[in-house]
Amino acid sequence: MNDMRVVERTVSNDSTKMKAEAVNVHYGTTHALKDVSVDIRERTVTAFIGPSGCGKSTFLRCLNRMNDTVASARVTGKITLDGEDIYAREVDPVQLRAKVGMVFQKPNPFPKPIYDNVAYGPRIHGLARGKAELDALVEASLRRAALWDEVKDRLDSPGTGLSGGQQQRLCIARAIATSPEVLLMDEPCSALDPIATAQVEELIDELRSEFSVVIVTHSMQQAARVSQKTAFFHLGVLVEFGDTGEIFTNPRDPRTESYISGRIG
Numbered sequence: 231m232n233d234m235r236v237v238e239r240t241v242s243n244d245s246t247k248m249k250a251e252a253v254n255v256h257y258g259t260t261h262a263l264k265d266v267s268v269d270i271r272e273r274t275v276t277a278f279i280g281p282s283g284c285g286k287s288t289f290l291r292c293l294n295r296m297n298d299t300v301a302s303a304r305v306t307g308k309i310t311l312d313g314e315d316i317y318a319r320e321v322d323p324v325q326l327r328a329k330v331g332m333v334f335q336k337p338n339p340f341p342k343p344i345y346d347n348v349a350y351g352p353r354i355h356g357l358a359r360g361k362a363e364l365d366a367l368v369e370a371s372l373r374r375a376a377l378w379d380e381v382k383d384r385l386d387s388p389g390t391g392l393s394g395g396q397q398q399r400l401c402i403a404r405a406i407a408t409s410p411e412v413l414l415m416d417e418p419c420s421a422l423d424p425i426a427t428a429q430v431e432e433l434i435d436e437l438r439s440e441f442s443v444v445i446v447t448h449s450m451q452q453a454a455r456v457s458q459k460t461a462f463f464h465l466g467v468l469v470e471f472g473d474t475g476e477i478f479t480n481p482r483d484p485r486t487e488s489y490i491s492g493r494i495g
């Protein structure tokens with residue numbers, strides 16, 4: 231039984247979910263991201279690490295076209311999701327973001343009841359027929375975000391009244407309620423205390439059985455704990471990409487070695 235699971239996991243991890251080829255981003259005259267090519271695999275946690283300003287968040291935002299909302303940003307190159315070009319003219323960015331969800335650094339629940347925070351996406355995308363189906367979807371999403379037991383008796387209370395860690399798990403529930411295929415997380419624990427961080431990290435590991443997760447983190451310990459693949463960025467360049475264990479124990483590039491040993495950053 232266990233052997234079969236291992237085989238199944240290996241196969242799924244080998245398939246590419248998103249592929250970026252020669253991606254460049256300019257903000258006005260600033261060349262923030264230079265020729266980045268990388269494969270994001272199915273059911274794998276990929277960590278983006280690197281010193282401040284190296285382009286991690288910029289690249290993360292390319293993966294669900296969040297940079298479309300930045301007037302000065304110009305993105306070139308190609309990014310595909312299951313082989314489909316996400317920048318193709320016919321792709322609706324709102325639909326794309328339902329498939330490639332995002333969780334931000336600072337928990338940002340809507341100033342609405344907990345229930346409505348989670349029901350928001352399914353409502354706008356018409357994912358539930360009727361109240362009973364929506365109730366079930368809200369419950370399932372809160373359960374998957376490991377928050378249901380803490381909020382089930384106060385679904386009508388505002389999401390903004392929860393603790394920071396609970397708010398972040400609510401934002402994760404909101405993101406997974408539209409059944410995304412990829413979940414992007416931009417330093418999701420940086421505003422959380424160690425206990426809440428541990429809960430979110432545990433959750434990330436569970437989400438990996440269903441989604442590809444891409445996480446930007448400043449914490450190398452966190453990257454080592456939660457990810458299977460790591461990409462190291464420096465000055466807008468993807469310096470090294472590989473198995474997390476290899477990157478941390480046997481980096482090929484001296485810049486990666488300097489960063490993980492604390493000499494740059």
Ligand SMILES: Nc1ncnc2c1ncn2[C@@H]1O[C@H](COP(=O)(O)OP(=O)(O)OP(=O)(O)O)[C@@H](O)[C@H]1O
Pocket residue numbers: 257260262280281282283284285286287288289300302
């Ligand atoms: N909206 C923007 N307008 C102009 N320049 C920007 C914008 N966003 C990012 N940049 C610039 O692009 C470069 C990459 O920034 P980005 O935020 O992607 O780096 P990062 O690695 O995520 O940094 P941090 O770890 O500090 O969040 C930086 O030089 C930054 O100043």
